[in-house]
Amino acid sequence: MEFFYILLGLCIGIFSGIFGIGGGFILTPVLILFGIPPLSAIGTSLMYSIGTSVSGVAAHLKYKNIIWKTAAVLGSVGIIATQIAHPLVVWLEKMGYDDTVIPVFYIVLLAYFALSLLYKQSKRKNTANASTEIHFSWIKAIFIGFTGGFISTTLGVGGGFVMVPMLISLMKFPSRKAVGTSLVSVFLIVTAGFLTYASSVQLDYKLGILLILGALVGTQLGAKLTTIYTSEQIQKYLGALYITILISVILKLVHFDKAGLGVITLYVLTMLVLFFKKTISHTKRKTSTS
Numbered sequence: 001m002e003f004f005y006i007l008l009g010l011c012i013g014i015f016s017g018i019f020g021i022g023g024g025f026i027l028t029p030v031l032i033l034f035g036i037p038p039l040s041a042i043g044t045s046l047m048y049s050i051g052t053s054v055s056g057v058a059a060h061l062k063y064k065n066i067i068w069k070t071a072a073v074l075g076s077v078g079i080i081a082t083q084i085a086h087p088l089v090v091w092l093e094k095m096g097y098d099d100t101v102i103p104v105f106y107i108v109l110l111a112y113f114a115l116s117l118l119y120k121q122s123k124r125k126n127t128a129n130a131s132t133e134i135h136f137s138w139i140k141a142i143f144i145g146f147t148g149g150f151i152s153t154t155l156g157v158g159g160g161f162v163m164v165p166m167l168i169s170l171m172k173f174p175s176r177k178a179v180g181t182s183l184v185s186v187f188l189i190v191t192a193g194f195l196t197y198a199s200s201v202q203l204d205y206k207l208g209i210l211l212i213l214g215a216l217v218g219t220q221l222g223a224k225l226t227t228i229y230t231s232e233q234i235q236k237y238l239g240a241l242y243i244t245i246l247i248s249v250i251l252k253l254v255h256f257d258k259a260g261l262g263v264i265t266l267y268v269l270t271m272l273v274l275f276f277k278k279t280i281s282h283t284k285r286k287t288s289t290s
Helices: 002-019 024-033 038-062 068-095 098-118 121-126 138-155 160-170 175-198 205-225 231-253 257-289
Strands: none
Touching: 002 024, 002 038, 002 160, 002 175, 002 205, 002 231, 002 257, 024 038, 024 138, 024 231, 024 257, 038 068, 038 138, 038 175, 038 205, 068 098, 068 138, 068 175, 098 138, 098 160, 098 231, 138 160, 138 175, 160 175, 160 231, 175 231, 205 257, 231 257
16 A cells, blocks of 8 residues: 555656646645545645655756746735635634535646636637746735645645646746745745644655655656747646546535546546656657657
């Protein structure tokens, strides 16, 4: 079982590195599907997201994918938002609403961001020839950071799954820059969120460490993939990921837990095969032209 958790951490780490998510976005519903209580799953996912974000930032530094000013604002505002969100989550558990409200919140967000990435992508293509210069906006950065931080603590995710599409749509970041910048702010946000949960919820630290061990390798591989895929391809696969998690959470709500886990597993395996084939093809092209 220990090897399984390391392998799980590695696989999710790959998605963290390529999509700029902390990893909790995938891990939290998976742990819940495994029967771990929601609050414990959230705390463990935040612990895991610390590892993935640190490793991911180190990888994206090499590819110059980080806009530091934006990352600092997102992270700082996000930390404030985590402290506002935590009492709400504790209250939901106390009232017995956490098993219903948290999954429904997930469903609404997943549906919105899947649509924003997949169906608005054609519109962005039509303006692809416009200026690619990034213009910093305090209002937009504060809004994105607060949203990411609040959702991070509420759902036990890094916040990257919200911030990446918002950086792309609201601040016109190229996908690679959105991914690298998001991971820096994710580290700040999940660290604050994790410390808050660790002081109030009993966590399985051994499980968290096993997951992080796998993530240390996975995030490096994922960051490398951002140099192989186009921004449009990254957005398309991220949108497909949102739809996959959306379906799994709906299945969980209607008590088809194993079916939900199967949907996630199918997506992950399919994407890993595609990533592997793309990497081999890219390597062969580089070898033939050198």
